[in-house]
Amino acid sequence: MLEKEFKKIGFSSEEINKIRYTYPINQLTDETLIEKLNSLYDYLILFGYRKHEIRKIISQCPSILGYDIEKLNNKFNNDLKKIGYDEKQIKKIVKSFSKIVGYDNNKILDKINHLESLGYTREQILKMTTFSPSILGEDEIAIDDKIKFLFDFGFSKEQIIKMTFRLSSIFTYSVVTMNDKLFFFMKLGFGKDEICKMVAEHPQLLSYNSNVNKSKYDSLINEDFSDEEARVLFYNMPSLFSGDFSKHLEKIHFLREIGLENVIFETPKNLIQSIELTYARYNFLKSIGEELSSVDFAKLFYDNDRFARKFCKTRDQLIEMYSYDEYLKEKEMKDGYTL
Amino acid sequence: MDILYNLGFSNQEIDEIIEICPGIKGLTFEEIIINIEVLKQIGCKDRHIKHIILSNPNYLLESSYDVCEVISYFNELGITSIYLLFDTNPFLLTISKNDLEIYVENKLKNGFSLEEISDLLEKDFYIL
Numbered sequence: 001m002l003e004k005e006f007k008k009i010g011f012s013s014e015e016i017n018k019i020r021y022t023y024p025i026n027q028l029t030d031e032t033l034i035e036k037l038n039s040l041y042d043y044l045i046l047f048g049y050r051k052h053e054i055r056k057i058i059s060q061c062p063s064i065l066g067y068d069i070e071k072l073n074n075k076f077n078n079d080l081k082k083i084g085y086d087e088k089q090i091k092k093i094v095k096s097f098s099k100i101v102g103y104d105n106n107k108i109l110d111k112i113n114h115l116e117s118l119g120y121t122r123e124q125i126l127k128m129t130t131f132s133p134s135i136l137g138e139d140e141i142a143i144d145d146k147i148k149f150l151f152d153f154g155f156s157k158e159q160i161i162k163m164t165f166r167l168s169s170i171f172t173y174s175v176v177t178m179n180d181k182l183f184f185f186m187k188l189g190f191g192k193d194e195i196c197k198m199v200a201e202h203p204q205l206l207s208y209n210s211n212v213n214k215s216k217y218d219s220l221i222n223e224d225f226s227d228e229e230a231r232v233l234f235y236n237m238p239s240l241f242s243g244d245f246s247k248h249l250e251k252i253h254f255l256r257e258i259g260l261e262n263v264i265f266e267t268p269k270n271l272i273q274s275i276e277l278t279y280a281r282y283n284f285l286k287s288i289g290e291e292l293s294s295v296d297f298a299k300l301f302y303d304n305d306r307f308a309r310k311f312c313k314t315r316d317q318l319i320e321m322y323s324y325d326e327y328l329k330e331k332e333m334k335d336g337y338t339l
Numbered sequence: 340m341d342i343l344y345n346l347g348f349s350n351q352e353i354d355e356i357i358e359i360c361p362g363i364k365g366l367t368f369e370e371i372i373i374n375i376e377v378l379k380q381i382g383c384k385d386r387h388i389k390h391i392i393l394s395n396p397n398y399l400l401e402s403s404y405d406v407c408e409v410i411s412y413f414n415e416l417g418i419t420s421i422y423l424l425f426d427t428n429p430f431l432l433t434i435s436k437n438d439l440e441i442y443v444e445n446k447l448k449n450g451f452s453l454e455e456i457s458d459l460l461e462k463d464f465y466i467l
Contacts (some may be wrong), residue, residue: 053369060365088405088435096362096400131397131433166465202464207359212351239464243394243429247386271461274423304461305454317417325384 002030005037010055022062036065043069047076048087053095061098079105081158083112084122096255114140118147119161128168135171148277149175152190153182153327159200167203184210188217189227194235202238223252229265237268251275258282262294263301270301279327280318281307342371343392346385352393360396373403381410382422394429401433408436416443418457427461 017168019025025033038060044054058064064072080090083105100108114283114303115125115135137144149218150160164170170178185195185205205213220230234240240248251271255263263270274326281300285292287313292300299307308314313321343353357363363371378388391398398406409432413421425432430441446456 012372056365056367092402127438177442185350204359209355209358212355215351239394244386244390247390269462272427274427276423303455303458305458306453309455314419315423319420 002034004032009037009041009051011059015321018064019058019065024066025062028066033065038066039064039069043072048091049095056093057098064098064101067101071116075101075105083108083124084128084197089126092130092269093133097136100136101135102241103136108136111136111140112139114143118143119157120165123167124161128165132168132172135168138171144173146173146175146178151179154196155200156196159196163200163203167207170203170206173206178206181206181210184213188214189231190235198235198238202242202260204242205238208241213241215239219245219249223249224242232265233268237271240268240271247275251278254278258292260292260294260297260300263297267301274302276319276324277315279324280315280322283322284311284313284318342368343377346375346392347389348392352389356392356396362400363396366399371399372407374399374401377403377406377410378422378425381424381425382420387422387426391425391429391432395433397433398429405435406432409434409439412436412439416453416457418453418460424457424461428464430464431460443465 002020003013003016006019009017020033028036040058041054043056049057076094078089080093080100081087085093112122112125112129115128116122120128147160147164151157155163182195182199185198186192190198217230217234220233221227225233248271251273252264254275255261278300282292285299290299299310302310304315340353344375348356375388378391382390410421413424418424443456446459447453451459
């Protein structure tokens with residue numbers, strides 16, 4: 001009977017066993033547990049969760065089954081709202097960090113006050129802890145240690161606040177991990193100031209695996225870039241380390257193909273423009289006789305608004321006119337034929 | 340994670356995604372597929388999806404309902420080719436509609452046109 005009720009929500013036999021033998025759930029009779037499961041399920045559905053989300057919440061924190069629904073409701077609708085979270089944020093937090101239901105509100109407030117004392121605004125803290133609620137489970141001393149480590153490395157207080165706000169999961173990384181990742185950039189030849197600027201601009205650098213970053217760096221070297229050139233490129237555009245690197249290489253290849261390799265170094269931020277748009281604009285500009293050269297290429301990267309005003313063609317029209325997919329197909333066929 | 344293999348992710352890339360966003364390990368097949376479908380619905384091809392997920396794996400943790408709200412908001416603003424907007428700035432996918440509204444309203448108050456705001460959204464990875 002118990003298994004049947006759990007299975008209705010989608011639990012596997014293995015998961016049910018795990019939950020059943022977790023303290024204090026193992027103290028409940030089957031009847032009480034079924035009753036609690038059903039009332040919790042009904043309550044969470046009313047709160048706006050879907051079945052698979054409820055399954056996840058219970059799996060993460062089986063002891064939630066032991067809570068009184070009234071207390072749970074109080075936690076969601078009073079305690080967390082008093083701190084400043086809105087309903088959407090509460091839903092997100094509980095879904096990814098259901099342990100929070102067991103946290104004393106004063107304990108949560110202490111954490112928030114502590115973060116405020118470090119210089120974050122309440123609004124920033126609410127956003128950070130919604131995105132990475134496990135920060136609320138981090139020890140205050142550990143948070144201080146991480147901030148001290150970043151400060152000692154050379155980041156300013158302003159940079160630390162900015163980057164941890166942008167990527168709040170930094171607080172869940174250990175000092176050793178952060179040290180390894182920062183050291184990796186030093187091994188590539190970046191100075192501490194350069195690393196601070198890059199990480200502050202793109203804090204995700206701290207979350208990427210160093211081996212993966214190395215392979216991205218090596219890919220540029222394999223493209224005949226010198227170490228100095230690769231460093232300049234990554235320094236000016238640290239987001240190159242993120243995403244599908246083959247896409248970035250595709251842009252580099254295309255710019256080389258059309259004789260605009262200098263764009264890569266002179267205005268690396270232009271690499272952010274989608275290859276679809278660069279391709280379409282290039283062909284359009286060529287078709288109307290607009291000159292594009294290594295000294296006159298800015299129009300290829302105009303903002304959409306400016307481009308549309310100057311050339312009376314919107315991004316959508318251009319992409320429709322010059323399909324990058326078609327170009328890729330043709331290129332593939334051509335390369336296939338060549339082979 | 341089979342769904343990611345099917346989309347052309349390599350083992351190394353999947354490891355990278357998990358390292359950046361360990362929460363992904365707890366996602367069900369349905370949760371991953373729903374968010375990928377949302378991207379397909381707005382015109383993303385596999386290569387865009389791969390780039391978006393590798394850039395911002397946290398996107399997979401977002402509720403598809405919230406993501407659809409953001410997409411509807413961009414539609415309301417008259418932004419087209421939304422797939423290109425996300426391909427250029429994948430971090431927009433983990434920003435709430437509420438925060439986007441505040442951002443857009445502030446820019447409008449400061450005299451920016453919607454077209455200019457659309458351009459800013461493309462280039463500013465951290466609009467918050």
